[in-house]
Amino acid sequence: MSEAETENDGEVRVFAQYARDFEEEADVVVVGSGPAGSVMTYELARAGHRVILVEEGPPFTPSEFRADGNISMARTLREGGLRSTTGTFMPILQAICLGGGSLVNSAMCVRPPNFIFDEWSTRFDLERTTRADLDPHFDAVSDFLGIAPTPDDVQGPRNLLFRDGCDALGIESESVARNVRGCRGSGECLTGCRSRAKQSMDISYIPEAIKLGARVLTSLQVQQVLGEEPKVRGVAGKVVEPFSGRTSHSFKIHARWVVLAAGCMATPILLQKSGDLANASGQVGRNLQFHPGAAVAGVFPEELNPVFGATQGYQSLAFLREGFKLETMWSAPAALAVRVPGLGADLVRRFGELPRTAIWDAIASTHRSLGTVKPRFRSMNPVIRWQLDPEDLKVMLRSIHVLAQIFFAAGAEKILPGVHGLPQEIHSIEEAEVLREPEVSPGSLVTASSHIFCTTRMHGDPAKGVVDETGACHGFDNLYIADTGIFPRCPSVNPMFTVMALAHRQAQALGERI
């Protein structure tokens, strides 16, 4: 017997199985199989409830992963990997696949420090959302996924040099804890872990939920939440062909409880497309925040074999209070080459330096830079307006300067800061002084973001937020939201672990109500 046929009703359905319109029924329907939706599904199935998990993307197996960065993004990311903000232009990476972001992320699992949750709880009337409140939930997720620091034997030189540079400057750094078992250091987390070491949701929570009876319906795009305040009745939408996005048959899922876990862009759009549901506060689709990332490349005198090593194995939380976090990174080598400045002979010469190059990045807590999400005309895709605030730009530039210092302390012979208007190459710490408070505009930085928050924020006051501390929509009996949209502020560290811990707590609260 294959595991697809379990003793109970658990099943996976894929695109090829939808031949006509259909309706289903469950206790709970969860929309979106990212880290939050998967934890919810598993925990609710474990509590004995009949759960249907609906996912727009298909399940991927290793034969479908593509090493080429462009092709991989075209297949696994929303809008073919070409989603971006307007206002201040910034590419946005969001997944469309079973497992959501966990399939193509670096598996970094970081618990935000106490002060982040203290800010959340005091500023947003969230009394039971302190770090101490959430620690049991972090622990439960950690045990399930085997989250542990990255061992030195799979760090590789480009991660360990970051540690050495930080040590030389007396900056605290640490090996990154990840949801990984038996990492081989292939550095290909962002195109899918062919070694099956990364515990993405599709190979961890979801199969276990299926064993407990959960039904997983993939290639279904939910387009509407059925019902109105104070009670919803389920969801409806269309079958979607993988990659082309072509829609065909209709479906409806009737459920006593609806959990929207479609991610920070799709959930507010679903609410807006469902008659502006749950928007008595006017906050749906507003308060949008990111952690914009800026990367600096450093060229070392010796070969680093940069293909080897955990994708993002080292980090420093030392500057969180200043508004940024530092980390190492890697991705498909050719995708990283896009970071190389210049044209023609200069460009190709610099490609020759890639084997000696490490790339480290900073993600910034840009609390002042806010945006909005609205549906694009006749589409479930968003129009994302966002503006990088000048003060937040300064924080990002400061982070680039600190990265430069770490590079030179680690022995780099030059760095490529990637800021328009500044030299393309900087050869010493003295030259790096140009990075101290330069006069540049937001458009001078090459940034991108995959950390997206706050579009359906949690707030104790129903007039100021969309959901309460348990993720229940204010004013509704049976509608929940579980994704990074409920964060009241950006968390300053990588969000996956936090959204899973919150989902774990939400599942308990919802389970008790059911």
Add this chain to the structure above:
Amino acid sequence: MSVWLLLIGLGLLGFWRAWAGYPADDKPRAVLARRETAFVRAAAEVLFPPSEELPLSGAQADLPGYADGYLADLPARQRGLVRALFALFEHATLIWPGPGLGGFKRFSSLSPEQRLAVLRAWEGSRSSLRRMCLTALKAVLILGYVGHPESLAALGLAPWKIDSPKVGADFLYPPIGQGPDAILHTGRVETGGGAPLIPRVDQESA
């Protein structure tokens, strides 16, 4: 009357500039039109000249083939955007001409020196929008060029040889586009992960 003649003349000129006079493509393409093939080829030639660092030049790396495959994998709207990007570079010489005689010609008809100068103007532009367009163009072409197996092997960045273990989930999901009949039904469930990889030994180029 003369206004009409002028408009017709401009229309013909526009048609000629956008569509006519492109050489026939040497290969059948899924998406790329011959004018786009000509543009990609012309851009690749100047972006990636022959060098000591890499075994292939841009002209040898079949970047039209790469761009065609990438466009075919993109959703329709994004495919349109990337094609619009190619058209923008091909025809923006009407507004920002290349240096010297004949600088107003379309990009693919300029000399290599003129093409490089045109791209440099995009790179150094004060408009972040123009710089962003150049980054986007570079992104498409660099992935094809540096990602070419021969480039990666020469740089020691070739992919790993990995035999994926069959974990429990691999017995749940069929290949994309296929039904449950295609699910793996027999075989041992293995644990994921394994020993650390060894550069060169475990890479495809080894």
